[in-house]
Amino acid sequence: MSNLFTTVKEKVQGKGISIVLPEGTDERILGAAERLAKEELVKPILVGNKEEISAKAASMNLTLAGVDIYDPATYEEMDAMVASFVERRKGKATEEDARKVLKDENYFGTMLVYMGKAQGLVSGAAHSTADTVRPALQIIKTKPGVTKTSGVFIMVREEEKYVFADCAINIAPNSQDLAEIGIESAKTAELFGIDPRVAMLSFSTKGSAKSPETEKVVEATRIAKEMAPELTLDGEFQFDAAFVPSVAEKKAPGSTIKGDANVFVFPSLEAGNIGYKIAQRLGNFEAVGPILQGLNMPVNDLSRGCNEEEVYKLALITAAQAL
Structure with a gap:
């Protein structure tokens, strides 16, 4: 690994930074999540059905110790998330709209970041750039003094x-x-x-x-x-x-x-x-990238052609941005 990532690893090691990886059943995501958790660099949060994710991990001989799994269908704080989403969208979404939207793993994951359950998000292994970036622009938004990401x-x-x-x-x-x-x-x-x-x-x-x-x-x-x-x-x-x-x-x-x-x-x-x-x-x-900048909290977009190593590296970069 290059000196670039040695620097990044030193920055994030032991900081307990949680990064959402919404595409919880993707093999590349699962492999990177296991590695990040084992090395105690990042606390990964996967989004999806816990049984499906656990079964997929088991079929790959992966151990998800230290990896949290959040399922939008059973999330205990969904009412609070819905209310927060409606308030954030300021008249652009009803409660009914919010409940539909938050079934989407990228919107759900972005709200976890916005509500402080995590410090950043990495997606795009199975989604378009628009699917990853749109929730960030609508919910997290750009920093004060920055008009565009x-x-x-x-x-x-x-x-x-x-x-x-x-x-x-x-x-x-x-x-x-x-x-x-x-x-x-x-x-x-x-x-x-x-x-x-x-x-x-x-x-x-x-x-x-x-x-x-x-x-x-x-x-x-x-x-x-x-x-x-x-x-x-x-x-x-x-x-x-x-x-x-x-x-x-x-x-x-x-x-x-x-x-x-x-x-x-x-x-x-x-x-x-x-x-x-x-x-x-x-x-x-x-x-190395693209690395998105200018947002209030870090969100980064993977290429759909990415490999496990690229997921791992981008999660580290996102954690460094969150410091």
Whole structure:
């Protein structure tokens, strides 16, 4: 396991953080839950019928000691959960609506987090991104000062660690969005032992080109500096000016980023998604994520093609976000 996850494990070990894994009968989820509980890294909560989950685990020769199972059909505090959901949705759901919705494992699991029964949630092994993220946006919502959630990848190659954002959520972020993404990405970097130096990326460096697209990044940089003056953050940069010291010296000699950026904020989802995949495929970086950021409490989305190891790692990351 890379140093990245050694850092994360050290952060969460012994903290007693509970993470909901709503897809309780999925083999990958069960395998990861057993491992997390055995290693005393996370207290997993599975959602579903206890007999079905236990039978599935037994068929896989798994021991679920230290793993809690919550069944929406028999949950003793369902009345309180329904009332809390109706209040949270503020006129958008009746009690009858709530009882129907909370039969869904993702909504039920998200409410467990909202009501303090757990500190985070990981889903998506058998559900779409929308099925995972929608309950989080409706119930947990974004942090004060953050208007949208965003998705980052931690790019890892041996001892190298970088943060790429937003590579997963916002198709065409505006200047305010980009500023928030930069600030939240710096916080995510710190979770992984990265001292953040944030570069706001464009196809221009410090006014070398003028267009509405470059001005958007210039304005985002201004907003971010105003919102978080303590951050080492600058822009707008072409990637080489943010990453290569000799290029930075020529193109941006007065910047606080001197070719040593480690958090890269892309101007659009298109650019970010292409960028991380190039680093992954041509640069042989491991892409860890997407990690969702900007929510009041952490929720993360697995790929439906994930394996047990990826479930395990994302649960650890979610626990670290909850600290």
